[in-house]
């Protein structure tokens with residue numbers, strides 16, 4: 673069965689080929705405040721992941737620190753993927769941020785914490801190796817000590833591919849000098865283009881650029897008054913283009929993301945099956961030059 677996931681095209685993500693339209697697991701665990709809100713129904717969240725894979729998604733982004741009081745994104749992904757052949761889906765995870773068992777933010781991992789954090793992901797995902805691990809920058813000036821620790825775990829075979837997240841172009845180059853980087857995951861979207869230079873650098877280097885908050889935009893949680901006016905103007909433009917295509921503004925945001933370059937991958941996050949299907953349908957939307965000019 674050919675689906676809109678396949679229409680999004682493919683990208684060589686390290687040693688694996690993935691469709692450019694993937695899935696973000698952060699919203700599976702709770703509603704409201706990111707992953708940590710009211711726990712979602714476990715069976716529904718598992719069904720969302722399974723539907724994504726049935727529709728061709730073979731790249732899922734998760735993290736051990738995505739959990740609510742009752743749900744763990746890694747546990748849900750592990751359980752959902754048990755229904756499919758091993759290695760059908762590239763599972764990417766992240767280390768850097770740390771939470772205590774009650775869910776509070778503990779701050780940043782030290783380099784010596786990273787082995788334990790990688791092993792936690794291995795246990796929760798039920799794997800012997802991790803396909804892709806991002807070092808999520810925690811406002812470090814230099815990534816060198818942390819990234820070197822992950823590079824060692826890669827040498828040992830615990831990790832197949834490495835990425836970096838929330839980084840500047842200089843930090844990307846710093847990491848690349850230590851070990852190969854196959855992907856950069858930064859916040860980026862229609863109303864949030866601070867990382868445009870990093871995105872372009874990735875394109876030139878043949879590295880995947882994987883934006884987060886492509887749908888949620890610059891105001892994923894609390895309303896930020898300072899950015900509200902600009903974001904509303906972007907929303908109006910997205911709504912106009914959406915109307916012309918007979919789709920939703922969220923789908924236009926995803927289509928715009930995928931139009932930024934063949935190396936740009938989408939990982940929309942949802943715990944809602946109708947939203948998932950809409951997001952996947954966005955893989956087949958082709959924006960015209962006029963649409964892209966209007967969207968800016």
Ligand SMILES: NC(=O)c1ccc[n+]([C@@H]2O[C@H](COP(=O)([O-])OP(=O)(O)OC[C@H]3O[C@@H](n4cnc5c(N)ncnc54)[C@H](OP(=O)(O)O)[C@@H]3O)[C@@H](O)[C@H]2O)c1
Nearest residue numbers: 696697698733884885886887888922940941942943944947
């Ligand atoms: N590296 C990092 O620091 C970092 C930070 C944040 C996230 N991430 C990763 O990036 C992924 C994407 O980020 P995200 O999940 O926060 O944001 P997102 O994909 O930009 O947007 C998700 C939000 O939009 C809603 N939504 C999704 N599809 C929709 C649709 N078709 N129509 C209407 N609403 C829709 C979701 O609610 P519903 O659940 O109700 O659909 C949710 O509130 C995450 O899942 C995570 O894997 C990485």
